[in-house]
Amino acid sequence: MKKWISLCLMLALFTAFAPARADVLWEPDNRFYRAHAEECTSHSRVYFANGPEGNVTLYSAPDSIFPVAQVENGTRLWISFLYEDWGCTDSEDRPGWCPLNQLVPIYDSISFAEEYGAQFRVYAGEFTGYDGPAEGITFWSYPGAPEPVMCWQDGDEILEPLTEADTFTQVFTDEEGFRWGYCNYLYGIRNFWMCFDEPTKTDHAIRAIPDYNLTPAKKVLFPVSLWIPTALVLTVVGVTAGLLCGLRYKKRRTDKASET
Secondary structure, eight states: OHHHHHHHHHHHHHHHHOOTTOOOOOOOOOHHHHHSGGGOEEEEEEEEEOOTTSEEEEESSTTOSOEEEEEETTOEEEEEEEETTEEEEEETTEEEEEEGGGEEEOSOHHHHHHHHGGGOEEOOSTTTTOOSOOTTEEEBSSTTOSSOSEEEOOHHHHHHHHTSTTTOOEEEEOTTSOEEEEEEEETTEEEEEEESSOTTOOOOOOOOOOOOOOOOOOOOOOHHHHTHHHHHHHHHHHHHHHHHHHHHHHHHHHHHHHHO
């Protein structure tokens, strides 16, 4: 929980101080990622761990036999990059990789678009003539989210780009008749919605979302236990290599004996 709070604070600080329309891509300090960066795609989405055994094991690389950590089901994991069907996360201060089929996405703007996208319409300048209060403009991950992404206090600074023609792309009208606009990126904030009719409102009705149906969590293994499978594999490899070397040495001695 402490690590999750620290990550949120770090992202909030980046959001607050990011220059206008600049885009700084964070990259994980991971050997596999550095070697395959061109094959990885940026993702930046939060998931719940949901392994079939009640926990999820993180590995040093996709399809690796070397585990680096293990987390219980229900743990929030921020997936920064994807490589095929694996996601790169950061757990216990150590980056690792886990299969995407052992993760459940936490409901976000992508989930909302998948569920309500058919009701979206193209933005047609609905917010251009806004002349209401500008202090405390609130951004949300989707209309009806339980809490806002952030509340921008300097209205004069944010109001001008919000009224530009290309800031919003989609519009959604909720069940109470409020109009919402979607923006892909602004001032370091990605994939957010803003209520055109009540941009400073912070207590919109919370939208009901589908149940996550996670597999019950199971206590994680001790770190030393994570290495038992690896040790067994390495032992088998070592024994096999030794046997092969012994057979090769024996064959050479037999060949020399036959020559004499």
